[in-house]
Amino acid sequence: MRFYQVEPTLENYWRGIILFGKNVASYKFALAHALYEVKRDGSDLILLEDLAVPFSQHLCRHLAQAPKQITSARSQYLDACRGFNAHEIAQDALTAATVRFGFNNVIDAFHNVNQGEIEKRFFIDERKTHKGIRLTSHFYQLTEREQYQNLMFETDARWNLVERGWAMGVSRNLIAVEHDEQNNMLFSIQNNRRITITSCRDSLNGYQKGRCFYCFAPISVEPGDARLADVDHFIPWRLRDQVQNVNGVWNLVLACKSCNRGKQGKFAHVPSLKLLQRLHDRNEYFITSHLPLRETLIRQTGGSTAKRHDFLANVWNTARVNLLHQWEPKAAGPDIF
Template identity: 60%
Template sequence: MPFHTFMDDLGGTVSQFYDVEPSLDNYWRSIILFGNNVASYKFALACSLYELSNSSDDFISLEQLAGPFSRHICEHLKEAPKQTTSRSSKFLAACSDFNLGRVDQDYLCAQTVRLGFQNVIDAFHNVNRREVDKRFFIDERKTSNKGIRLTEDFYTLMASEAINSIKPETNARWRLVESAWQLGLARNLLRVEHDHHSKQLFTHRNDRRVNITSSRDSLNGYQKGRCFYCFDHISIQSGASDLADVDHFFPRAIREYVPNIDGIWNLVLACKSCNRGANGKSALLPHIDYLARLHARNEYFINSHLPIRETLIQQTGKTEALRKGFLQDNYNQARPQLLHIWEKPEPRGPMTF
């Protein structure tokens, strides 16, 4: 059956990410994955809110927020000096001075209150040029309080099982973005690759391999914490009984017929039952119905911008039509090499992408 017949209703828009399953964790994931990235402040704010979720008061002053916010920025600056697309930042300069011992904690916190939150609090809930339907905090900086107030939706999210995956997803996204800035994509498009044995994403810098982050942590958010094939819940926590497998949609056994088979475009997370259970996919080719799902997931990558977007465009095509054709062509090449097709398992959760 032609691939295009499965693609007629796919718009590839960011809003589909949370409209299909408008849960709190998917609204939050849309902020982390698709929100505008001109500086890493969004990630630092998210990580700070994770820490402050146990506060006895739902009101968080800017002074309270400044401590963890600046600490997260300072820690990342040690490994990745470029945390913004702008040429200079007085706030980042203060963080660098703190790392070098030139200023003390009090000075850093004062500069963070004055400079660190100028844009990030306003823009945090904006995705695809509009605000998401759920707010996780209310901006009260224009009141006498001078801070933010956490909402019930925020506390509900923090109490959910999904937060155990969302936290490492946030750090993985941060690592990917800062790696792109550090290499300078305008001059040298970042090629993000997957190591089949270590399950790490990596790139090359000055002819040297540089590990970026866990493949599981990077991929999980785009699949909303569910198995690619059956939509059962999966975990990315080491040692968990439902730890996800990193699966190659097109099996590695046919890598001579499929270009960039270890590319992110071909990686999905699957539950153990679907990937290597008694009736699992193993080294079989999935039913063609899954090709539309793979395309939809990859379009989420494209819409999340740096740096996975650039990697996928390099590997699969500059336009959506070319990317569809790339998948269909590879399926046509793979089909004669693999005699048996893996049929669809019974869904164990709602179809979310």
């Protein structure tokens, strides 16, 4: 995939798994979180019974808020998780059920993206020989990367988005994911009721590979971090009366503080045509990642690549006529998306 071929770093291979892998169950996200948290005690072999505790805890946490965690009608393993949440079984019983049923497919499928396996493996399946998985050097190197902390936030945000898509039945009804500017949260409307989904920063960061949309400087989504990203409107908010749905996901990007509100920042200027093409490419990543951002972008900007390109060209021309001045910052790194 172009996403990680343009910048083939370990964190972008990992993001490829989280953002673009096929989702028929949420187990992939639970496994990612378990790998973030599992105690390694100096050994690269992780027994399934040790992996099962954080894996099941994350699934139970999400299951309590979002009952649909799989596309199939029934799951014996999720029944065990529901039993744990209802205090009908203890942690030991849940751990045993997790070892027996929870990893059956997810370990095999974890590294598969777009019907093929990515080039970098983060663990090796040794269930038959050692009753666990063995972490590779790629995983250990990943934990030392600058972006590693961001990956945890991105995984949970992607999980929240996927389960919201399942809950709303995107195959029957295109979802509108919208932005709450005051709280920087994404939300949707169901039965005339507003439902908060997840952090806007956490949702967008992975698709930008942890970099400022405009200059590619490193950014963070961790609260309190000095490099915490700003959520910016690519087409300035002041044109909300001239541009349709200027607060839509299609128009939201993460920016460093310098680009968003520094002395040479964008403010009410029109981003250059080069940056407009970058927005189109970023939005096509949304399309590739499937529900619900795919459905949102189709609804907001068009049902084909050509229509989405024309939509952006039209709103850019409207912005140029109204605001006149174009803007593009000095790059802090090479183009990565």
